[in-house]
Amino acid sequence: MFSARRTASALMAVISVATLAACGSAEAGPGPIFDTGPPGSEISDEVALSIAPRITLTFDITGAKTFRGTTTALAPSGGAHFLEFCDEYAKGTADKQYLAAGLLDGPVDGHKITMEMWIADYAGPGTYHNDQLVAPGSRPSIAIDNTVYGTWPDSTASKATTDSNGGGTWTFKKLAKTGEGGLPGAAISGTVSWTCQEPERAQPSGAAGP
Secondary structure, three states: OHHHHHHHHHHHHHHHHHHHHHHHHHHHOOOOOOOOOOOOOHHHHHHHHOOOOEEEEEEEEEEOOOEEEEEEEEOOOOOOOOOOOHHHHHOOOOOOOEEOOOOOOOOEOOEOEEEEOEEOOOOOOEEEEHHHEEOOOOOOEEEEOOEEEEOOOOOOEEEEEEOOOOOEEEEEEEEEEEOHHHOEEEEEEEEEEEEEEOOOOOOOOOOOOO
């Protein structure tokens, strides 16, 4: 009788240990699976291939602020979709507008920059002058470290030129901040130029490498 009880107790202990081990294994599991990967991995490459063309902008500014530097931005589409090609960006939007990239990826020579400059009644690559240069807020402008320098009807001269590859240039004289009495104050002059680079494209299945 005593032997039978000891045997039963031993069996219960074995069953308990096995049950706990199984539960622990189930709780640990393989962990969550994320849709990202390290640079160069298959997953991260798939994400990179889905990004729109990128714009590289170079600012060359003198006057109230003087600096030169480069940064990047996504090519703006004017809608809720990404563009695919630089020549698509060069053609402008369905509303006949050309949108210069303004939400930049990083600072320029240590300065925080945002830019607003659109071309209205855009008819394709070419040169456009003051009367066709607009902005979603009110007037074309460059904000430098939270100070806004914008165009003024009687004192600013500017023109924008675009090319068929998605590049362009905005040249301006006397973009000024609002001074005393609502008149133009300190001003900047210079050039913003940009080029367009398309994302890496996946090769068709079975295509030979270089």
